[in-house]
Amino acid sequence: MATPPFRRQSPIHISHCTLAASFDFLGDRWSLLILRSALFGVRRYDDFHTEIGIPRTVLADRLKRLVASGLMAQQDYKADGSRPRKEYCLTEMGEALRLPFLAMREWSDRWVGQGRTPPMRLVRQSDGSEIHVAFVDDKGRIVPPDDLAARFEDWAPHPVDSAE
């Protein structure tokens, strides 16, 4: 699977592709940056605003969409000396993005951060050993990328309802 053969069409039609469907609600720069911050633990409107530099209108819109698509949920909180407010926390669905985002981070550290020491490393809490994202088979062995193959199911087409 290292490099796929030339094709005129993808084997999965775009209207049946959950990956393509997910790009509808998280496939834009601002949503991705919000999710990045959220995965680091940021939760509040103004914190997203100042950290990301996103226009307030766009932030309000994106948070609404992220909540609507189930990635984030509003929660009440109350800081001393101020009135109760809402914060935006990742749901289990949103939290599950950590693996793909960390895979993406390894990619960007390697290919965008050209030789610079990555600012963050992942380690095993228990013994401090370095951690990476990789393909593994069902016996827990690492699979080299060129031993990969794709199997396509014969299925009655059920279009993905574009979660929007």
Add this chain to the structure above:
Amino acid sequence: MATPPFRRQSPIHISHCTLAASFDFLGDRWSLLILRSALFGVRRYDDFHTEIGIPRTVLADRLKRLVASGLMAQQDYKADGSRPRKEYCLTEMGEALRLPFLAMREWSDRWVGQGRTPPMRLVRQSDGSEIHVAFVDDKGRIVPPDDLAARFEDWAPHPVDSAE
């Protein structure tokens, strides 16, 4: 690392974050869809156009950006009975996106494709066993997500030059 503590700021400033930088050139719906098709083996302008339904002007723009950022390269090709043309192939850098994209696909099959049988599975070519994307440590053992920790380097800030 299961759920990170609440923070007012991300530990990595956005201007030093290679992940955030990469969202500049691939963090939009169309670029992501083009890359999805490209990872399946699609290479030609008109094939992208008809498969994705992207407006021709936007396609031209996105291909230009993807080439400029090093993810794709133009190559000559010649089909029988027609004149030489250009096609857009993934570079090594673009090909390396397969892992993060497949991680993302597993996520979307699980969370967007709610219980439906995923249209594609990854298997080991050699023995057909099922393959997934996971965290592994340097001894090749799978790491459960809650045994993960992040280590931040003390580094002199070198802003990521926004590859644009």
Add this chain to the structure above:
DNA sequence: AGACTGAGTCCATATTTGATACTTAGGTAT
């Protein structure tokens, strides 16, 4: 009561998108 603050909304302008039509260049058939 009045100032403060986080969390938004409103509005005018600038940019991007999307749909359709047009252009280009070499190969092929006549």
Add this chain to the structure above:
DNA sequence: ATACCTAAGTATCAAATATGGACTCAGTCT
């Protein structure tokens, strides 16, 4: 050699989105 065909683009322009600044709102603190 001429006319036609096709993939790969450009041009144009109305409609949709994004941007940035000002404005609103509702509890808290003084």
